[in-house]
Amino acid sequence: MGKTGSIEWVQIRGRKGQMRLVPKGDSQANKPGPGQRYDSRGFVRRVLSRTKKNVLGVKSKSKK
Numbered sequence: 400m401g402k403t404g405s406i407e408w409v410q411i412r413g414r415k416g417q418m419r420l421v422p423k424g425d426s427q428a429n430k431p432g433p434g435q436r437y438d439s440r441g442f443v444r445r446v447l448s449r450t451k452k453n454v455l456g457v458k459s460k461s462k463k
Contacts, residue, residue, distance in 0.1 A: 406423075407422070407423040407457060408421070408423070408457070408458045409421055409422070409456065409458065410454075410456060410457075410458050411453050411455060412452075412455060418455065420458060423457070426449065426454050427454070428446040428448065428449060429447045429449040435447065
């Protein structure tokens with residue numbers, strides 16, 4: 400685990416339109432669900448690319 404606040408969170412749009420926070424490293428790649436686990440050749444897919452329109456950007460830090 401890193402220091403407190405060391406993870407940069409990114410807002411993404413989920414399947415039903417809701418906003419979710421994911422770590423910045425997971426914002427560009429998407430893990431496939433069970434129906435999309437295998438490709439046409441029968442190999443296991445590790446990651447899927449996330450569309451650019453669903454990445455909303457870095458969560459802004461609130462100033463207190």
